[in-house]
Amino acid sequence: MTDPLIRGANRMLAITLLGTGSPMPDPHRAGPATLVTGGAEQFLVDAGRGVLMRLGGAASSAGQLSAVLLTHLHSDHITDLNDVITSRWVLTFEPSPLTIVGPIGTRTVVDHILASLEPDIGYRIAHHDDLYYPPPVEVIEVTEGKIDLGGQVAVSCAPTDHKPVEPSIGFRFDYDGASVVVAGDTVPCEGLDRLCAGAQALVHTVIRKDVIENVPVKRMQDTLDYHSSPEEAAKTAARAGMETLVLTHYVPAFPSGGGEDWRELAAAHFAGTIELGDDLHRVEVHPS
Ligand SMILES: [Zn+2]
Numbered sequence: 001m002t003d004p005l006i007r008g009a010n011r012m013l014a015i016t017l018l019g020t021g022s023p024m025p026d027p028h029r030a031g032p033a034t035l036v037t038g039g040a041e042q043f044l045v046d047a048g049r050g051v052l053m054r055l056g057g058a059a060s061s062a063g064q065l066s067a068v069l070l071t072h073l074h075s076d077h078i079t080d081l082n083d084v085i086t087s088r089w090v091l092t093f094e095p096s097p098l099t100i101v102g103p104i105g106t107r108t109v110v111d112h113i114l115a116s117l118e119p120d121i122g123y124r125i126a127h128h129d130d131l132y133y134p135p136p137v138e139v140i141e142v143t144e145g146k147i148d149l150g151g152q153v154a155v156s157c158a159p160t161d162h163k164p165v166e167p168s169i170g171f172r173f174d175y176d177g178a179s180v181v182v183a184g185d186t187v188p189c190e191g192l193d194r195l196c197a198g199a200q201a202l203v204h205t206v207i208r209k210d211v212i213e214n215v216p217v218k219r220m221q222d223t224l225d226y227h228s229s230p231e232e233a234a235k236t237a238a239r240a241g242m243e244t245l246v247l248t249h250y251v252p253a254f255p256s257g258g259g260e261d262w263r264e265l266a267a268a269h270f271a272g273t274i275e276l277g278d279d280l281h282r283v284e285v286h287p288s
Helices: 004-009 051-057 081-091 106-116 118-127 190-196 218-226 230-239 260-267
Strands: 013-019 033-038 041-045 067-069 098-102 137-141 145-147 154-159 169-175 178-182 201-207 244-251 273-275 281-285
Touching (some): 033 051, 041 169, 067 154, 098 106, 178 190, 178 281, 201 230, 230 260
Parallel strands (some): 041 067, 067 098
Antiparallel strands (some): 013 033, 013 281
C-alpha cells in the first residue's frame, strides 16, 4: 500500500519550462517547450529548438513522453519535433508509438517531417536488424474539448487567437485536483478564458510590447498584434481567478536572474504568484 504521505506528495502537476526562448537564437534559452507531468505521465507542449537537451536536463527523454502536444505550427514551436520523433524511434527498443496532438494541419506537418527523414529511416532499418519498422507515430488533430489519451491526467483544449496563425489551441491538464493551462502564443480571447476557468496555474508566452513597439524594425513590430504582453497574460489569469501565472517565451530575453521588471508589470494586474526564470525553471501545482 502506498504511504499516504507519498501519495499526497504525488497529488500535483509539475511544470518545467524546458525552453523560455523565442525564434531569436539565444545561447542560454532553448526554443518554446514546456513539460507538464502528473504522476507517471509526461506531456511535452511544443518542441522548439534544443528540446531534447532540455528534456535531458529535466531527467526526461523522448522515450518517456506520454504525448507531444502542439499549440500551433509556427516553426519556433516545432523545430525539433523531428528530433523527438527520431530519438523516440531509435532509442526505444521495441515499437513505442509517439502520440502527437495538435491543431488541424498537424498531420500534414508530421507527414512532411517523416518524408524528410526518409533517407535516415532507410539507413537505420538497413543497419539494425531489430529496427525493422519506421517511426511509429499517431497523430490526433483536435479543435476543442476533451482529448482521450487513455491516462490518469485529463487533457483538454480550446481555440486560442494567434491570427493569422490558424488554428491555434491551448491545453489544460487536470490531475487529482490540480489543474494547469498552457496557452501557447495568443492574444487574450474567449477560448482561453474558457479553458482557464477554475484552473490553478497558467503558463503563457509573452513579449514586452512596451519594448518591441520602440524597436524600429517592421518585422519585430509585426509580432505585436498576435502575442500577449505580461500585463495581458496577467489579466487573463486574474479573470479566471487563478493562483499562479508562469511567464515564458521572453522577447526580448532578460539575463539569468533578471526579469523582475517583467514580474512587476504582471503583478500590477494579478495578485497571485508569478513565476519566471531560466530554462528548466520548475513549478509545482498542488490541489488547492
Ligand atoms: Zn507563434
